[in-house]
Amino acid sequence: MAKPILEVNDLRVSFKMYAGEVQAVRGVSFTLNKGEVLAIVGESGCGKSVTAQTIMRLNPTPPSIIKEGSSILFDGKHEITKLTNSQMEHVRGEEMGMIFQDPMTSLNPTMTIGAQISEGIRKHQKVKKVEALLRASDLLALVGISNPHERLHQYPHELSGGMRQRVMIAIALACNPKLLIADEPTTALDVTIQAQIIDLLRDIQKKTETSIIIITHDLGVVAEIAQRVLVMYAGRVVEQGYLDEIFYNPQHPYTWGLLRSVPRLDSDTKSALVSIPGTPPDLFAPPKGCAFAARCPYAMKVCTEIDPGHFRVSDTHSSACWLLHEDAPNVERPIEAGGRTHG
Amino acid sequence: MAEQPILEVRNLRKHFNLGDGKILKAVDGVNFAINKGETFGLVGESGCGKSTAGRTIIRLYEATDGEVLFNGKDIRKLEGKQRQQLYRNMQMVYQDPYASLNPRMTVGNIIAEGLDIHGLASGKKRRERVSELLNDVGLNEEHASRFPHEFSGGQRQRIGIARALAIEPQFIIADEPISALDVSVQAQVVNLFKKLQREHGLTYLFIAHDLAMVKHISDRIGVMYLGKLAEVAPSEQLYAKPLHPYTQSLLSAIPIPDPQLQRKRERIILKGEIPSPLNPPSGCPFRTRCPFAMDVCAQVMPEFKEVEPGHFVACHLHT
Structure with missing residues (x-):
C-alpha cells in the first residue's frame, strides 16, 4: 500500500x-x-x-x-x-x-x-x-x-x-x-x-x-x-473513486448529470444534451440534507432532511447518495452515464 | 442545392492599422455562405x-474589403433606414453575460430596447411581448423588473438571448455564447438555442472554440486559422474525415471524457504556438506547425477548393 x-x-x-x-x-x-x-x-x-x-x-x-x-x-x-x-x-x-x-x-x-x-x-x-x-x-x-x-x-x-x-x-x-x-x-x-x-x-x-x-x-x-477523481458539489465531496470507477460506474446523480452534459465528438446524436436543471444552492444557508436534492430527479423525502453520509461502493469508491441505502428504491440508471459503448 | 443562402460572405477582409506601419490582418479573405434555417459553426x-469575422458581418467593424450579402443585399452599402432595417433581421448574442447587459437597466427594459428603437410595441403590448420572451427563454415575467446583477451567468445569457429575439430577427450571430458558463449550464443554453431555432426558424452563425459543442449544434462548420478559413464541411463529415492537417490536430487535441478511449487514442500534439498575425508566415499560414509541410507551402497560399460536394479545404495536400 x-x-x-x-x-x-x-x-x-x-x-x-x-x-x-x-x-x-x-x-x-x-x-x-x-x-x-x-x-x-x-x-x-x-x-x-x-x-x-x-x-x-x-x-x-x-x-x-x-x-x-x-x-x-x-x-x-x-x-x-x-x-x-x-x-x-x-x-x-x-x-x-x-x-x-x-x-x-x-x-x-x-x-x-x-x-x-x-x-x-x-x-x-x-x-x-x-x-x-x-x-x-x-x-x-x-x-x-x-x-x-x-x-x-x-x-x-x-x-x-x-x-x-x-x-x-x-x-x-x-x-x-x-x-x-x-x-x-x-x-x-x-x-x-x-x-x-x-x-x-x-x-x-x-x-x-x-x-x-x-x-x-x-x-x-x-x-x-x-488516476483518482473527487467530485465536489456545494462544498462537499459527493463521489470519489478511481478514474474508471467514476467514468464507468458512477453512483451519484450529480456525477451522472456531469457526465451526460458534455457533448462528445464520437456521439453522432443530434439530440438534446442532458442538462442539470436549476443552479447550485446558496452557501450562505446550505440546505439541510443532501445539497443536490433540489436539482436531483431521484430525490426522495429523506434527501431533503438528512445528510446521506458516504456509502461504500468498493474499497476505493464511495458516493454520498441515499440511493445506495439498502432500503432505497432501485432506480434505473441512465445508460449513457458510464455505460456508454465505444468501439 | 437550390437552397437560398441567407448570408453570403465573399472575400471578407478586416485589417486593423496599429500605427508604425503595422497592419494586423485579423480576417484575410474569408468565403462562406449560410443557408436559411441552418447553423453554421465557426x-x-x-x-x-x-x-472579428462575426463582428464585421454585423458591421460592428467596417470591413476593409469584400462583400457581405444578406438576403442578396450588400450590407456594407446600407445606410440610414435600410441599415436599421438590417438590424431588425440580424442580431447578436455576446460572450460575456456579465459585461453585455447594462447594470443600470431592468431586465424588462434591456429586452424591450430593440422594440423601442424599431417602434414595434409600446404600453401593454410591450409588457406582453417582454413576458412572452422571458417565458420563451425559460425565465418568467416577474424577472422583468429585476436588474442583471440578481441573475446567475446562465440566466443572464438567457436574457441576452431574449434581447436578441425581441424584434424577431431571421439571423443571429452568437459569439462564444456559452464559454463563460459551467458545463451543466452550457447544456441548458445550447438546448435553448436549438429549441428556439425549431420554433422560430432561425439561422445561426455560432462562433466558438469548443469543437465538441460546435459539432453538437452545427449543420456545417468552418475552421479558421490566422484569419483564413482552412476547411469548411458538413459537421459529420468534418469530424469523420477531416482533410486539413490543422483540423486533424485540433480534433485530436480535444480531451475525450472517456478514460479507456483516451488510453487507446494516438494524438497529434502540435509543436509551437500560433504565429503572430502581425507577421504571418508566407504561403500557407499553418505551415510552421504542420507535420506535412512541403516546400511549396512556404511559397504559395493554397487555394480554397471544393474537393467533395460541400467540403472545402485550403491545403496543398488536396489539390
Whole structure:
C-alpha cells in the first residue's frame, strides 16, 4: 500500500462576510498517495479551489476561517492547520508548489523570468545567485522552453500564454516539491496548447514522481491525466473513486448529470444534451440534507432532511447518495452515464 | 442545392492599422455562405479572427474589403433606414453575460430596447411581448423588473438571448455564447438555442472554440486559422474525415471524457504556438506547425477548393 502524502480530514472552511458566513467547504475528507494524480472536479463555487488554497494556506484569515476539527496532515508530519505562518512558509515553498489558472496575472510583470524562478530557489536553498539562475535555466529546459538562457532575461509580456504557463510550472517545480497543486492549469489556454501542457504535466509526473492535485471542470482533462477523481458539489465531496470507477460506474446523480452534459465528438446524436436543471444552492444557508436534492430527479423525502453520509461502493469508491441505502428504491440508471459503448 | 443562402460572405477582409506601419490582418479573405434555417459553426483558437469575422458581418467593424450579402443585399452599402432595417433581421448574442447587459437597466427594459428603437410595441403590448420572451427563454415575467446583477451567468445569457429575439430577427450571430458558463449550464443554453431555432426558424452563425459543442449544434462548420478559413464541411463529415492537417490536430487535441478511449487514442500534439498575425508566415499560414509541410507551402497560399460536394479545404495536400 502506497504511503499517503496528504490526508485531509473533515475540512471545513468558511468566509465571514458582511451578509453572513459563506460555508465554502463543508466537511471534505480525502487522501492522496505518493506519486498519485488526483483530480478534483465540480462547477464554479463548489469549493474545489478553496480546498486547494487551504491546503497551501493561501486564504487570508480573516475573512477565511478553518473550522475547529479540520485536519490537513501533510507528509505524515505537518499538521497544516496548526502551523505558524513562518513554519508554513517553509513547507509551502520547499515541499509544495502551485500552478494557477491565469498565467497572465499570476506572474510579476516587472520581474524577469529568471528572477521569478530563482526567487524561490534562493529563499529556500542556500545557493548563490548564479547557481540559482543556472538551476532556473535547467528548469526552463525541463518544461520545454527553447533557448532557456535567453529567456531568463525576458519579461512575462514577451511570452505567449502557453509559454507563461510553462514558466509557472517551472516556478512551482523549483524546489522539487513533494506535492504539486494545479488549479485549472489549462482553462485559459487553447486546445492545442492545452494538449501540450497536459502532456508536459504527465511527463514531469513520470520523471519526478511528484504527487499532483489537479483542479478542473473539464472531464476530458480528468480522463487524460488523473488516476483518482473527487467530485465536489456545494462544498462537499459527493463521489470519489478511481478514474474508471467514476467514468464507468458512477453512483451519484450529480456525477451522472456531469457526465451526460458534455457533448462528445464520437456521439453522432443530434439530440438534446442532458442538462442539470436549476443552479447550485446558496452557501450562505446550505440546505439541510443532501445539497443536490433540489436539482436531483431521484430525490426522495429523506434527501431533503438528512445528510446521506458516504456509502461504500468498493474499497476505493464511495458516493454520498441515499440511493445506495439498502432500503432505497432501485432506480434505473441512465445508460449513457458510464455505460456508454465505444468501439 | 437550390437552397437560398441567407448570408453570403465573399472575400471578407478586416485589417486593423496599429500605427508604425503595422497592419494586423485579423480576417484575410474569408468565403462562406449560410443557408436559411441552418447553423453554421465557426471555430478556431484565440486570435484566429473568428470573432472579428462575426463582428464585421454585423458591421460592428467596417470591413476593409469584400462583400457581405444578406438576403442578396450588400450590407456594407446600407445606410440610414435600410441599415436599421438590417438590424431588425440580424442580431447578436455576446460572450460575456456579465459585461453585455447594462447594470443600470431592468431586465424588462434591456429586452424591450430593440422594440423601442424599431417602434414595434409600446404600453401593454410591450409588457406582453417582454413576458412572452422571458417565458420563451425559460425565465418568467416577474424577472422583468429585476436588474442583471440578481441573475446567475446562465440566466443572464438567457436574457441576452431574449434581447436578441425581441424584434424577431431571421439571423443571429452568437459569439462564444456559452464559454463563460459551467458545463451543466452550457447544456441548458445550447438546448435553448436549438429549441428556439425549431420554433422560430432561425439561422445561426455560432462562433466558438469548443469543437465538441460546435459539432453538437452545427449543420456545417468552418475552421479558421490566422484569419483564413482552412476547411469548411458538413459537421459529420468534418469530424469523420477531416482533410486539413490543422483540423486533424485540433480534433485530436480535444480531451475525450472517456478514460479507456483516451488510453487507446494516438494524438497529434502540435509543436509551437500560433504565429503572430502581425507577421504571418508566407504561403500557407499553418505551415510552421504542420507535420506535412512541403516546400511549396512556404511559397504559395493554397487555394480554397471544393474537393467533395460541400467540403472545402485550403491545403496543398488536396489539390
